Amino acid sequence: MQLNQLLKQYFGYSEFKKGQIEIIKNLLANNSTLGILPTGTGKSLCYQLTGKIIKKTVLIISPLLSLMNDQVEQLKYSGEKKVVALTSELSYNEKNFILNNIASYSFIYVSPEMLKNDKVALQLSKIDIGLLVVDEAHCISQWGPDFRPDYLRIKNFRKLLHCPLTLALTATATSEVAQDIKANLFDSSETPHVIRYSVDRPNIFLAVHESPSSTEKNRYLIELISQLNGPGLIYFSSKKQADRISEMIRIKTNLRAASYHADLSVMNRYTIQHQFMENQLDIVCATSAFGMGINKQDVRYVIHYHLPSDLSSYVQEIGRAGRDGKRSIAVLLYSKTDIGLQQQLSIDSLPDDIDIDNFNTESEFDDLSSKGRVLQYYFDQNIKTDKIKAIFSKRRKEKLEKLNVLLRYITDDGCRRKYLLKSFGENVIPEHNERCCQLKGEQLNLNEFKFEKKEYKKDSLVNYRVILESFFKT
Numbered sequence: 001m002q003l004n005q006l007l008k009q010y011f012g013y014s015e016f017k018k019g020q021i022e023i024i025k026n027l028l029a030n031n032s033t034l035g036i037l038p039t040g041t042g043k044s045l046c047y048q049l050t051g052k053i054i055k056k057t058v059l060i061i062s063p064l065l066s067l068m069n070d071q072v073e074q075l076k077y078s079g080e081k082k083v084v085a086l087t088s089e090l091s092y093n094e095k096n097f098i099l100n101n102i103a104s105y106s107f108i109y110v111s112p113e114m115l116k117n118d119k120v121a122l123q124l125s126k127i128d129i130g131l132l133v134v135d136e137a138h139c140i141s142q143w144g145p146d147f148r149p150d151y152l153r154i155k156n157f158r159k160l161l162h163c164p165l166t167l168a169l170t171a172t173a174t175s176e177v178a179q180d181i182k183a184n185l186f187d188s189s190e191t192p193h194v195i196r197y198s199v200d201r202p203n204i205f206l207a208v209h210e211s212p213s214s215t216e217k218n219r220y221l222i223e224l225i226s227q228l229n230g231p232g233l234i235y236f237s238s239k240k241q242a243d244r245i246s247e248m249i250r251i252k253t254n255l256r257a258a259s260y261h262a263d264l265s266v267m268n269r270y271t272i273q274h275q276f277m278e279n280q281l282d283i284v285c286a287t288s289a290f291g292m293g294i295n296k297q298d299v300r301y302v303i304h305y306h307l308p309s310d311l312s313s314y315v316q317e318i319g320r321a322g323r324d325g326k327r328s329i330a331v332l333l334y335s336k337t338d339i340g341l342q343q344q345l346s347i348d349s350l351p352d353d354i355d356i357d358n359f360n361t362e363s364e365f366d367d368l369s370s371k372g373r374v375l376q377y378y379f380d381q382n383i384k385t386d387k388i389k390a391i392f393s394k395r396r397k398e399k400l401e402k403l404n405v406l407l408r409y410i411t412d413d414g415c416r417r418k419y420l421l422k423s424f425g426e427n428v429i430p431e432h433n434e435r436c437c438q439l440k441g442e443q444l445n446l447n448e449f450k451f452e453k454k455e456y457k458k459d460s461l462v463n464y465r466v467i468l469e470s471f472f473k474t
């Protein structure tokens with residue numbers, strides 16, 4: 001049967017998106033592959049359809065709990081019952097049941113942290129893995145914006161599985177990051193095929209608004225979202241600010257908004273995500289890590305209230321918009337006071353000399369902070385303290401330089417899309433036109449992004465417990 005027929009049979013789509021068929025053909029030819037595809041091009045379908053064809057277990061390592069849960073639900077919706085996610089949210093009994101029946105599942109999602117659990121690793125090593133998938137593979141790169149030391153353990157885990165056919169997926173990877181992914185995942189004797197497509201999303205209009213103060217920024221935000229066709233996502237660097245602004249939106253507009261971040265209970269996070277997916281919310285005010293787990297096809301706009309950490313993160317985050325291919329807009333709200341906040345966040349995210357000197361190598365891994373887990377990796381490699389300090393001193397400088405690259409995107413006089421694509425080393429740059437981006441100093445024309453005003457009843461938000469109960473019945 002032809003691949004297009006199988007695509008229609010299993011997923012109901014008539015044609016592949018760019019990059020999908022090339023990756024699938026590589027995998028069916030037993031070639032391990034690094035796939036670098038833009039956000040919104042359906043990277044997960046590459047391994048889901050391959051798994052259906054080869055009829056062997058597919059093991060997917062993914063860093064985001066919300067994304068794992070979402071993909072499990074999508075696979076179940078498409079008729080796949082033998083799918084499960086091994087996460088920290090499971091109870092002891094639930095985890096044991098899954099591990100004792102692990103061979104019965106066709107698709108197994110697991111977080112990289114779970115691979116440190118000896119029982120999990122042992123049980124997974126006993127089954128015939130037809131395809132190992134490393135999602136968000138840029139997390140394996142120490143040059144990437146979302147470096148996760150637990151990802152560096154995947155290489156040894158892969159050897160435990162006898163180096164199965166492997167697919168590494170990411171939406172943004174410079175040539176430096178791509179080389180790092182290959183070196184940290186594959187043996188030197190292996191030559192994975194690389195399939196790379198442009199990070200460009202032509203359907204997303206790029207815009208920036210500079211505000212002289214937070215008061216003006218809030219005024220402009222309300223004015224903006226009152227005109228834009230939704231639904232929309234607003235990204236924040238601060239959980240408190242996400243709460244404050246979502247409340248401000250509810251008070252000052254008739255839009256249904258909620259905040260979404262790590263301080264919410266698991267129940268409330270599920271609720272908000274499903275309200276958004278079911279169009280019972282117009283706006284989600286999310287911190288970056290949690291916003292990445294939202295996979296909604298018709299998000300019409302993404303607004304950054306605070307500066308992202310770098311251009312790679314920005315491209316990843318605006319990629320939540322327009323996944324259905326329709327016109328969407330990304331607006332970065334910027335004020336000079338934001339620079340200091342992001343500089344501090346960039347520095348604080350990495351261990352400093354005091355953290356390194358005071359680190360207790362005997363600490364239990366589960367008790368460690370994110371900085372502690374990073375340090376644990378380096379101390380486990382028997383790297384000397386002075387060398388570790390030098391590594392993080394260099395990384396701090398690199399993070400600040402990447403922030404400067406982002407700031408130049410904001411202040412550049414030329415085409416924003418051209419600047420963005422050149423920053424990723426791309427040579428084919430589309431000509432600037434009025435549907436591309438807002439040039440510096442230009443008035444932002446929202447005509448094609450506006451909507452007809454809607455009125456909502458005050459009780460239009462469904463009670464979260466009702467939603468949650470129906471969700472867990474599926």
